[in-house]
Amino acid sequence: MDPVLTPRGGTCRTRRSGMADRLADLAVAALIDEVTLTPKPGLVDIRSRGAHRDLDWSLMCHSARTLQPTFTALAEAGAGAASSPALRESIGAIGRNGEAAMLAATGGVNTHRGAIWALGLLVTAAAMAPSERAPARVAARAGGLARLPDRHAPGFTGNKGELACRAYGVGGARGQAHAGFPHVVHVALPKLRQSRAVGATEDAARLDALLAVMAELDDTCVLSRGGPAALACAQAGARAVLESGGAGTRAGRAALHALERELIARNVSPGGAADLLAAALFLDRFETEDPIQPKGEPGWNN
């Protein structure tokens, strides 16, 4: 096996690092698949910046690739470990370093803070017991980790999501993780798989999954820019697309374009829903891809 570059710059030949790299590959691929999915309302995609002036598809892809060592380190920290405050603090530090690496790579633009949080917890949880691949089990383990205390976490981040949670009494990214990612497990994944089962293209199925999340999520990205009126509008518009038959139908496409015009007019972007779609794509592949191990290596035994 080829040497594997570790997040700390060394190399190693352990089975564990090969597996960690594979999980990191899946996480980065999920982020790239999410941003490449087109047309997404209000969000960056391959043809548009959506409601963003400082983001585009290339920057989002660059940001996603920059996060590979972060996800590898998170998987290595989780590998075969039991849930504990020490593990929580260890991944908290890795996650904060990952945010710093992201900001350094993007010139200070927040591309993926929410995604580092959600996918970081899920990657760690997947590595803790890689043979237990059911999305609900992985997400429940991730939720358990998120609820553990981290003595080194700032008491108040002052970020827009946190401010929106306080202003509007919603759970935001933390609440979603603490609850075991219900919008990933019970909303996005069932819609993704249901749309595939009735013959939708893969892109249409992914758009339907995104819309299903948008229809229900208290997305602090939408709230912080547009307040509750914009959130209600985004939720109703996403429901309208699904009720028109979904992204794979002519009527659904028309409703999707109408929703896009509305979100651009309001200058809002459902970044939280996009992160949760990426989380769903990660769990979908983790459950179905066989084997989750680099070529020529035996799998983990736990």
Ligand SMILES: CC(C)(COP(=O)(O)OP(=O)(O)OC[C@H]1O[C@@H](n2cnc3c(N)ncnc32)[C@H](O[C@H]2O[C@H](COP(=O)(O)OP(=O)(O)OP(=O)(O)O)[C@@H](O)[C@H]2O)[C@@H]1O)[C@@H](O)C(=O)NCCC(=O)NCCS
């Ligand atoms: C828990 C943390 C995420 C920190 O949370 P906090 O509230 O302090 O920080 P925010 O920066 O606001 O991040 C929250 C991001 O989570 C996404 N999100 C929003 N709503 C939800 C939801 N209901 N459920 C799940 N996820 C949600 C969303 O991320 C996306 O949007 C980001 C862009 O947002 P922002 O820059 O605010 O907005 P723009 O409109 O683009 O800005 P302008 O153009 O107007 O300037 C982007 O990152 C997307 O990913 C929210 O923004 C977490 O960071 C934390 O505590 N980490 C500590 C380390 C740790 O413990 N890690 C564990 C293992 S990795």
Ligand SMILES: Nc1ncnc2[nH]cnc12
């Ligand atoms: N495609 C996207 N556009 C804007 N913000 C995002 N946050 C995560 N994915 C995003």
